[in-house]
Amino acid sequence: MSKSAPEELSLSQRRRSPTEAEMQSIPWLAVLEPQHQLRARAALQVGDAKSGDYVVRVGRPVTYWFGLIDGLLKMSNETPDGRSITLIGVPPGGWFGEGTVLKQENYRYNIQALRPSTVAGIPVETFHWLLDQSIAFNRFVMNQLNERVGQFIAARESDRMTSPEARVAAGLAGLFNPVLYPGASNILRITQQELANLVGLSRQRVNQALRELELRQLVRIEYGGLKVPNIPALRQAAFVTVA
Numbered sequence: 313m314s315k316s317a318p319e320e321l322s323l324s325q326r327r328r329s330p331t332e333a334e335m336q337s338i339p340w341l342a343v344l345e346p347q348h349q350l351r352a353r354a355a356l357q358v359g360d361a362k363s364g365d366y367v368v369r370v371g372r373p374v375t376y377w378f379g380l381i382d383g384l385l386k387m388s389n390e391t392p393d394g395r396s397i398t399l400i401g402v403p404p405g406g407w408f409g410e411g412t413v414l415k416q417e418n419y420r421y422n423i424q425a426l427r428p429s430t431v432a433g434i435p436v437e438t439f440h441w442l443l444d445q446s447i448a449f450n451r452f453v454m455n456q457l458n459e460r461v462g463q464f465i466a467a468r469e470s471d472r473m474t475s476p477e478a479r480v481a482a483g484l485a486g487l488f489n490p491v492l493y494p495g496a497s498n499i500l501r502i503t504q505q506e507l508a509n510l511v512g513l514s515r516q517r518v519n520q521a522l523r524e525l526e527l528r529q530l531v532r533i534e535y536g537g538l539k540v541p542n543i544p545a546l547r548q549a550a551f552v553t554v555a
Contacts, residue, residue: 323359323367323431330358330432334381338432339405339494343448355438361425368409368423374416376433379407383429384502386510389421400463401426401510403487405495410456413439426506459491476513480521481530482550483511488543501537525549 335341335356341349358381361367367378367385385402399421402408412419413436425431434442442449463486484507487493487500508518522538525531530546532539540546 323361323365327357327359330356330381334358334430334432337381337405337495338379340407340449340452343452344442344446345448348442348446348449352434352438352442355434356432357434358430358432361429361431363425363427365425365429366422367425367431368419368421370419370422372419374409374412374419374436376435377407377413377439378409378423378431378433380404381430381432383431384426384506385423385429385431386426387421387423398510398512401483401487403493403500405493407456407492410439410453411460414453426509455491459489463489463492476517476521477524478550479511479513480507480518481525481546483507484531484538484540485543485547485550488540488546498540498543499534499537500540503536 335353338356341352344352357376359367361383368374370389380402382404384404385406387399387402387408388396389399390396400408402423408423409419416436443453484500487502488498504518504522505515507522508515511518513521522531522533525546526533528549529541530549532541
């Protein structure tokens with residue numbers, strides 16, 4: 313009788329303590345006072361997600377406030393007829409779900425890894441303790457919430473765009489928000505298939521859109537990713553195109 317394969321550990325079961333280098337990449341940690349930073353460091357956990365792993369799922373209770381150290385995530389939801397709608401992409405440096413953590417409600421969206429990704433998190437209890445104790449942490453979270461409103465409005469407008477060039481431009485511009493993703497530069501390591509998954513188009517349509525945007529000198533296609541010479545111009549181009 314053959315032995316059954318061992319059950320694979322979940323992302324939560326694979327969590328570990330972060331390395332010092334991973335700690336250094338967390339944007340809000342550096343603004344904390346020493347006593348608050350000490351508490352946060354002790355609570356931080358990291359999980360190494362495989363491509364396709366879910367970090368959170370619709371309907372699950374919130375337990376952590378999450379951020380991305382390395383890799384690429386997408387936030388999505390499903391329509392009543394079963395279609396998946398991508399809400400936003402999350403590049404390295406992004407922390408997300410603070411609204412859900414504040415309300416301590418069940419998740420209304422999925423977060424899934426599009427490639428092997430290193431995800432960090434602090435427990436809900438630590439998040440609320442920092443809110444009670446740290447003015448700097450409060451400011452960080454308020455800035456996140458403020459930017460998030462604009463991000464979701466832009467994502468909603470992007471859903472209505474019929475031009476592939478506009479959708480790709482809007483999707484790319486959303487990954488360069490300096491408040492939500494402070495570690496972002498003008499170079500984005502992303503494949504055309506990953507970008508297609510984020511904007512809801514086929515890889516072929518994304519390739520055509522990128523070629524058009526490159527002709528307009530809004531992006532430069534490089535090996536393993538893209539370079540955006542002028543991020544404000546790319547952001548403006550998305551909504552000028554749709555108008």
